[in-house]
Amino acid sequence: MAANGNGVSTTPKSPLARIQTQKNGGICHDDSGKPVKAQTIDELHSLQRKRSAPTTPLDGVQGAFATISEDERQRQQLQSISASLASLTRGTGPKVVRGDPAGKVQSVSHVAHHHHIEAPTISVSDSSLKFTHVLYNLSPAELYEQAIKYEKGSFITSTGALATLSGAKTGRSPRDKRVVIDDTTQDELWWGKGSPNIEMDEHTFMVNRERAVDYLNSLDKVFVNDQFLNWDPQNRIKVRIVSARAYHSLFMHNMCIRPTPEELENFGTPDFTIYNAGQFPCNRYTHYMTSSTSIDLNLARREMVILGTQYAGEMKKGLFSVMHYLMPMRQILSLHSGCNMGKDGDVALFFGLSGTGKTTLSTDHNRYLIGDDEHCWSDNGVSNIEGGCYAKCIDLSREKEPDIWNAIKFGTVLENVVFDEHTREVDYGDKSVTENTRAAYPIEYIPNAKIPCVGPHPKNVILLACDAFGVLPPVSKLSLAQTMYHFISGYTALVAGTEDGIKEPTATFSACFGAAFIMLHPTKYAAMLAEKMQKHGATGWLVNTGWSGGSYGSGNRIKLPYTRKIIDAIHSGSLLNATYHKTEVFGLDIPTEIEGVPSEILHPENTWADKKAYKETLLKLAGLFKKNFETFTNYKIGKDNKLTEEILAAGPNFQFLEQ
Ligand SMILES: Nc1ncnc2c1ncn2[C@@H]1O[C@H](COP(=O)(O)OP(=O)(O)OP(=O)(O)O)[C@@H](O)[C@H]1O
Ligand SMILES: O=C([O-])CC(=O)C(=O)O
Ligand SMILES: [Ca+2]
Ligand SMILES: [Mn+2]
Structure with missing residues (x-):
């Protein structure tokens, strides 16, 4: 009789006896259950997702774990764009949600999923038949999926952070920051030598704004974040960030104050809006433009436009500039x-x-x-403006900065770091992309965070x-x-x-x-x-x-x-x-x-x-x-x-x- 290393008979002539499992009290647990009620793998995937979070699904993307080729993705995107141009009454349009920030839904077209929170309208393009998908206040997990599927250079690191690339710009562009000069700002703001405020006129702002909005509307989807600035409840500012990248949306999710579902439902009209069309340059034939990058602030319109830079810090610090205007008007000191x-x-x-x-x-x-990084000092004491931290990562070590090290986990955006291709372990000493490597994480990732972030x-x-x-x-x-x-x-x-x-x-x-x-x-x-x-x-x-x-x-x-x-x-x-x-x-x-x-x-x-x-x-x-x-x-x-x-x-x- 032939025997293998375990001494078990392998003779073909003697068939294996059926294994007996004891029903009660036996050591072998019977874990057989009813089969899953799904006819196809897609149906099975659809069971994974409990419908609750505010989310606008993309047309044609089947579940969170769909692994599709670049070609297929592009085909689906094209399909989505062509469907967007189709008549909505024929029912062949994409899944589009339209509504207004006050929460009144104007029309919902082919939305398969239930929405607790209405997404705001990002306006239709010049062709009134094409709608833009709005991915409204997505969760970090959803944004991870968006980033990894659609944004080159997005990876999950060994500790769960989202590694991203900010593109050609790895720091802010202060020389490309413009502020609209009008009758009010001319007198109120600091202009001239030493001032960071480089002027532009209202008309040029509108040209750049149109350029950014047209660009965003030309896309099949945009991300919208509705969030708050300033933990002082009396001086809280509502901000809306419209962007084209999941990286930007997750960055601001981490850096601004995150609303509760109730706060989001009652959000209403924002006090300030950012149009981040960073992938798209400004037009250098436009008056005042000295490069392809332009970060434009219009205090009267309470708007900011970003063209030609994808560095996310531009949004964080743009809003900080706004606070440096709004807060002193209320006798509150804003502080870097x-x-x-x-x-x-x-x-x-x-x-x-x-x-x-x-x-x-x-x-x-x-x-x-x-x-x-950003605070206010009012008669009530101090308050943080932000909901997150933005730490430099160059040469970061667990021993010297343990709390920051441990904050680099799932949910954290890690900009421009270098990591091992296989293990996805980050080499914090590597400056190949830039020396200004950064981690953006919600403040509660620091164990001793004081929430709410206010103090005497x-x-x-x-x-x-x-x-x-x-x-x-x-x-x-x-x-x-x-x-x-x-x-x-x-x-x-x-x-x-x-x-x-x-x-x-x-x-x-x-x-x-x-x-x-x-x-x-x-x-x-x-x-x-x-x-x-x-x-x-x-x-x-x-x-x-x-x-x-x-x-x-x-x-x-x-x-x-x-x-x-x-x-x-x-x-x-x-x-x-x-x-x-x-x-x-x-x-x-x-x-x-x-x-x-x-x-x-x-x-x-x-x-x-x-x-x-x-x-x-x-x-x-x-x-x-x-x-x-x-x-x-x-x-x-x-x-x-x-x-x-x-x-x-x-x-x-x-x-x-x-x-
Ligand atoms: N003696 C030291 N004191 C403080 N930081 C040090 C010291 N020696 C080295 N460092 C390093 O200097 C860097 C300080 O950067 P940090 O992120 O705190 O800057 P920051 O003031 O917050 O700037 P930003 O406004 O750009 O965010 C860290 O990388 C830290 O490890
Ligand atoms: O804004 C940035 O890019 C980083 C930062 O905190 C600063 O420069 O003060
Ligand atoms: Ca910092
Ligand atoms: Mn700073």
Whole structure:
């Protein structure tokens, strides 16, 4: 008798005995059940989906897991477009939902699925026979499917995030941002040298708006997000984002405040609308257009148009600009800052330009996160404008930034990262696409998020600068005048391109740590900040998250654990009572010791081997500060002339050195 390795007879002559299963009490469980009631695989798939979520299904796409070829997809798309052009009365049109934002359905045509929430009309194209499919407030899962099916460069990473490509632009295009100048904005907004507001006229705006809307209507589907900005219920703004990509829709789903189904039902008319036609360029023969990209803001119409860039940050920061206009009108200060709160309710604001550490340092395991980038400070305290965070991912590590690392999971948009083709593990060190790799996740992905994202008046105002010159101290305590001086200056030093060897750092000055987003003159925001800090007794701090031991090239970036210790000492209040001494030139008060931080690094001069080079670099930076501030010397800050004079005197002092 032949036997296999298990000693089981394989002789063909003796057929296998029927296996007996015991009905009761046996070890072998009988899991046979009734067969599924489906005649076809499509019917089977249709059973998977319980009809509840607001969704507009695409014509011809059969279920969530349909795997169809590119050719077939295109054929179906063409079919859909041709069906869109057919007469609706013949019943051959696509599945179209029409309605208005107030929730009154005008007509529903061939909608197979039940809708709890009516999708708004995105208007018909010039051919009144063609309708546009509206994918209204889709869920992250639905948007994943849309992105993966239809958008090149969309993949699921090993932790479940949606990896996407933003296209040719991997950062914002501030030189292509235009604001409509009219009788009102001419007087109200900040125009001219240093201002981010580059003018365009109303007519040109309408030309670009038409271009964007026509483009969107030419598509067989558009995404619509109806969401909120600002967690302060009295000052909440309703925004609508019309876009052509699932990536854009998911990004805004994460970044804006997500409405509950009830809030969505009562959404009504939005306060502000974005038309994102980023795949489509502007027409360079159009007046004012200097490139194929144009981001246009019309405050009177409460609209924004995006042409020629798919970088999603454009929408986030475009809305932030709008808030920088709307909020000060209500005596509320808008801030480019992170914000968190301790167990005792002590709130800290973190100001800083891009990459200085707002997200990294406000995301703190020992504190509640109110928000990482955009806030309002009103008479009620602070409130986050957004519903999500937008973290830089370059060189992200689990050890140094565990909360951000863990937030990169299902639902998170991961922009422009590089990953292993097979394992889909992300290589955060890879800059092949861009250095500005980003993760956008809902704020509740951070375990200590404070929901609702509001808090009391701030106790500490931390100004972050990444000083690649390595001459600013890791931390200094500021007087109110110094806080205002550094707030208006908005300094950081970037290091241009690292590929071809060591480069000189370049100083960047951006008023209010966000000149690209402010709409009014910087002194308006500064006056509001001074008034609020004074009234609520907040202390200002300057923290250098940049270089120590020399400039970029010879020194190193201050270790994140040291910066965290410094921030801890600010939060706990221990740094307020430390011993201080004043530095020359910048006149900054620096502490002699901080728990967990080597004392010798607290004064940058100690860390430089070449003392002469230190002095020269210090003077060079001071000169740059002085030159930058010249534009502001003619402005009065607030009602108090005394404060204006103090602010002007709070900058670097060159006399100091000549003694
Ligand atoms: N000592 C340090 N302090 C803070 N951040 C540091 C430090 N050393 C390195 N980093 C890195 O610097 C980057 C800070 O970026 P972060 O996302 O916090 O910028 P941001 O201020 O939020 O900018 P943006 O407004 O563009 O979002 C992170 O990648 C962080 O890991
Ligand atoms: O807006 C962006 O692209 C990223 C950001 O937060 C900033 O630059 O301040
Ligand atoms: Ca950030
Ligand atoms: Mn930012």
